[in-house]
Amino acid sequence: MTVQQIDQTFDPAIPIGQIDEHPDNPRKGDDEAVGKSIERNGFFGAILIHRPTGHVLAGNTRFRVMRDEGAETIPGFWVDCDDETALRIMLADNRTSDLAFYDDEQLFLLLRQLVDSEGLEGTGYDRAAYELLLQSIEADSIVGGVRQGMVPDERIDAYNDIGIRSIVLPYGEEDYEQVAAGFSTLRDVFNLEDNAAVARRLVLDAVASLEFETV
Numbered sequence: 001m002t003v004q005q006i007d008q009t010f011d012p013a014i015p016i017g018q019i020d021e022h023p024d025n026p027r028k029g030d031d032e033a034v035g036k037s038i039e040r041n042g043f044f045g046a047i048l049i050h051r052p053t054g055h056v057l058a059g060n061t062r063f064r065v066m067r068d069e070g071a072e073t074i075p076g077f078w079v080d081c082d083d084e085t086a087l088r089i090m091l092a093d094n095r096t097s098d099l100a101f102y103d104d105e106q107l108f109l110l111l112r113q114l115v116d117s118e119g120l121e122g123t124g125y126d127r128a129a130y131e132l133l134l135q136s137i138e139a140d141s142i143v144g145g146v147r148q149g150m151v152p153d154e155r156i157d158a159y160n161d162i163g164i165r166s167i168v169l170p171y172g173e174e175d176y177e178q179v180a181a182g183f184s185t186l187r188d189v190f191n192l193e194d195n196a197a198v199a200r201r202l203v204l205d206a207v208a209s210l211e212f213e214t215v
Helices: 031-041 060-068 083-099 104-115 127-137 152-161 173-190 195-214
Strands: 007-015 047-050 055-058 073-080
Touching: 031 060, 047 060, 047 083, 055 060, 055 083, 060 073, 104 127, 173 195
Parallel strands: 047 073
Antiparallel strands: 007 073, 047 055
């Protein structure tokens, strides 16, 4: 396949006042996440601008964040092409990103490296996302009928991020196996996803029964 090189010119300091977001861009970026990335990592890469119109074809969110932060210039490529090709470039840049997929285990290993050092700031991930990814990876790890995950001390920050409180119920080995097996059975019977939902249902049903009996 012969690849046609599009006519483009790099400029390390394009005046922000000369360009603007593409008015028809259907992709709505996360300004806060991109802003945190720029704050932590600095601005990297370059945006793509359609020279005839001054509209950004790729990098609209990075452009918007830099503009709103008061930057006067931004690095980018000026692209010379017709309007239809410009639209195709913008759509392709958005869509090809959507079509990509993650190796969750590899992603988790990378995030864990940062969690163990300086944290996840500037990556677009937080501890809540890290916890959910871990749960997804270890979904098939079952001991005594209970899905395994982070140890209690490691859950504190993640749970605080998403407003979760945890109740720890200690059992001896024999009782633990019986209770764990019971939770597994009740998850199937009640069609619930986790042990916390099973415990909540049992407690609320028991309280309702007590209230009924005392009437």
